[in-house]
Amino acid sequence: MFKAVYNQASDMPISIIIFTIMLTCLGLISLFSISMHQFGDLAITTFTKQLLFLIPAIVGFLTILFIPKYIIHKYIYAAYSLMLILILIPFLFDTIAGTHRWINIGLPVGVQPSEFAKWIMVVALARYLSDHNLRIKRFTTILFPIFIALVPAIIILQQPDLGTAIILLTPILPMLYWVGARPFHLFILVAPVLSIATAFHTISFTVWAILMGSVLYLTQPRLFFGVMFYFGNIFLGLLSPFLWNSLRPYQQKRILTLFNPELDPLGAAYQTIQSKVAIGSGGFFGKGLGLGTQTHLKFLPVQESDFIVSVIGEEFGFITISIMLIIFSLFILKIVKLAFLAKERFPGLVLIGIGTIFMAHVFVNTAMSTGMIPVKGLPLPFISAGGSFLLSCFIMIGLIIKMSDESIE
Amino acid sequence: MLKSKNLVPRSRLLAANSVIIFVFTILLFRFFHIQIYGYNKYKIRADINRIRAIPTAAPRGMILDRYGQILVDNYPTYILTGLPNEMGNENWSFSVISNCTAIDTAILIDNFDRYFRGRFIPSRIIKDLTFDQLSCIEEHKHELAGINYIQFSERSFPSDVNMSHVLGYVKEIDRSLMSNMGDTEEYDVGDLIGWQGLEKQYENRLRGEKGLSFLQVDAFGREVGKVKDINDIKPIPGQDVFTTIDLGLQKTLEKAMSRYIGIALVTDPVTGRILAFVSSPDFSPDIFTGNTTLREWRDIVNDPTKPLLNRITNGLYPPGSTFKMITAIALLEGLMIEQDEEFECAGIYQFGDRVFKCWKVSGHGKVNLDQAITQSCNIFFYQAVQRVSLNRFINLCQNFGFGSKTGIDLPNELAGLVPTRDYMNRRYTSRGWSRGHLLNIALGQGELLATPIQLAVYINKIATKGNTFIPHFLLSKVPESTNSINLNKETWVNIENYLFNAVNHKYGTGLAADPKINGLKVYGKTGTAQNPHGDDHAWFVGYAKDGNQMASTIILVENGGGGGKIAAPIARIAFKHLFNKNIEDRLAVK
Incomplete structure (x- = not known):
């Protein structure tokens, strides 16, 4: 068995390991810097804690290597x-x-189960989508994956x-796309969200309406569906400001707070600035x-995470x-390439899903830190x-x- | 299980790669925009964030006498401060400090609250820590979190004159004072501000300019050390103020006056400089520094002799016979009297239904103007002043500076009162102004009230034939002229002769003012002003000349009795000190 693991390790896509080590080291150096000026017991700084967390992390990494792929496939549900x-x-x-x-x-540290929901959901989705009976070209087929992702997402939203x-929710679209879903179907999925989102801004709503019309014209769906879809969306968009205004202020605030936890303008603006x-x-x-000075004089909020x-x-x-952004991009490009090279659909989809999750994390985190998107x-x-993350x-x-290992089967 | 083949067209890989590269390009550009393009902007923002400029106090200028002897100096004291955020158990800290300093905890807490400016700014607990107190606190340092001591400049008074009314005092700005001062950038809580006397008058010179010390602070406003790359701005010390005071003379007169309530004022008529300024009783200027207790303070405020009153600029007195020269000048200027014209003094004079008396009960007999001034005959003036028109008399008073502020460089001077026709009509509506009032005023009594500094201007004008300057303390000040007065030269000469006789003639009332120094001529007039509240006030006003050197003096002893007997000898002490031929004796501080 150990021999098998050794073989596997020698066949590993070595660049993934190198990128991981480089990024982990950059993280440790940054945390070391933060810890330099932390008060209190030296032994339990953010840096030393993170060093300790590396132990279960590496154990977890090795454990996955021991588990055969078919076991993962079998027990993922x-x-x-x-x-x-x-x-x-x-x-x-x-x-x-x-x-x-x-x-x-x-223990002194808690466990955050929602972190594990990410990849478990991805693998479950990959299993469903890699079923050879799947008729991906039908619209109804793509509704179930949404359900798989939506259930844990809604629970976590309540936390x-x-x-x-x-x-x-982010891996759904790329995985569906990867497995060959019709782009038009994906468009249908996204359309209502965009209709509501753009409805509060006249120009963007107009642009969206024209774009939606063009897509419908190019894809040539059945007339009845096309008309229903188009006007349904327009109606939804026009309706949403009225729906919004019919809400009581505290309800509006609750929704706004959901999308922007630091609604207090001073608070959110302060962090971003x-x-x-x-x-x-x-x-x-x-x-x-x-x-x-910003770091050590504590002007930066939640600087360690x-x-x-x-x-x-x-x-x-x-x-x-x-350099960090380039490493991240090479890392994700490598994952996608591994997905492309995978001989079977299941591992390919797992790779795409995981790649998407990494990508989403990097984008949301850096975009938030630079003030491109609201604080999340x-x-x-x-x-x-x-630790959990x-x-x-x-x-x-x-x-x-x-999943990138093809030698075992 | 893994039967589905991963048949992905290359286009999907390309699409995925394009999206990834596109997103990372945007992120990279965003960082470039902030870090390279916006570097200067954000660098300044980060510096503003982290740097707090702490003002450093400028040493206050000294106050010196005309020869450079120090009247007011600074000396370092230690102040105990507490940083509210770091003080754990405040009550315990206060009780430890109280044990070390023997100061009641209630006072400590009261001080602490008075200077409180925020959780991260030290608040003062005690000042003027002694060395013993310091070492005791140092011993208990481990129990006193957040307690520190800092050096602080306090005013000190090395010469042992009081001069409290001249020097004034500084006040430390506390929170309630600060809120009354409105928007000010120069001052902050804990700063000293000149509050009375010269400290207030020359505040702008003495104060200097605060420096800035740049400290690094964290997001909670806590100081975490010095900023390395910015140099501190050094404070500019306040300028020293050289006064016109002659410390030796001041000391001599303070001693001479210490038994009396009253004033002694010596000025130089030629320049307007003030050489000595004693308002007795006074108090040690130290009471405004140190830890004066409320009780000591209350004693001073409630003292019936009013030591806080500056009698020279704020005491209002009837000038009595010292005022007779005004009448004399009015008569001479109006050519209303001959030099040898005599009036009969029988010791008593009836005017209408009122009876006026001379101080000499037996009367002076026949006296002319010269004798009337020399011997200070009242009856002469009661009769002679009737020739003078009221308006003319009042104008003359005002020309000599009565009824308006002299402009001395001390704050809060009073203007006194010259009763004009309007004033009298308003006051005595039914009867209004009458000649009887003029008789009173001519003798410096009645409604007329003057401050001693006004009398100094009056006598200086006589001494310089109208060419004197506003009395002042600042040695470097360009003297400002008093309002001009135009009299015949003969009038000036005559008046001077009368004043000479008053001190030198064998019947003169002011004989006691002459120190009998070779070459020194002394001129003067005594006064014994009736006072409705008690015994007469004793006055002497006069001046002495030795060649070009001149000095005038005003002496007042409240309820002292006869001016010739009580006030004139004090003037002699002043003249003796000043015109002593031995310069070293004069400089010596006895």
């Missing part, structure tokens, strides 16, 4: 059901930091954790390790940020502090290695 139960467990207990995200397991909920100041003042070469990229930007400069608490893979990331690396 059971794992999915277990996962649904796990993400419900926190609701049984008191909130931790105001949310139901963590399960207290008697509340909008960031993770959004991440859970301080993060941008930190990144901007770093310049090309950065201020140097441990010399970031959500805003870790601001620390890197401030202390190590644009040069390091570019999402960590940066391998770099942000956090690091373990989850390493398990996904294990899955990538596993």
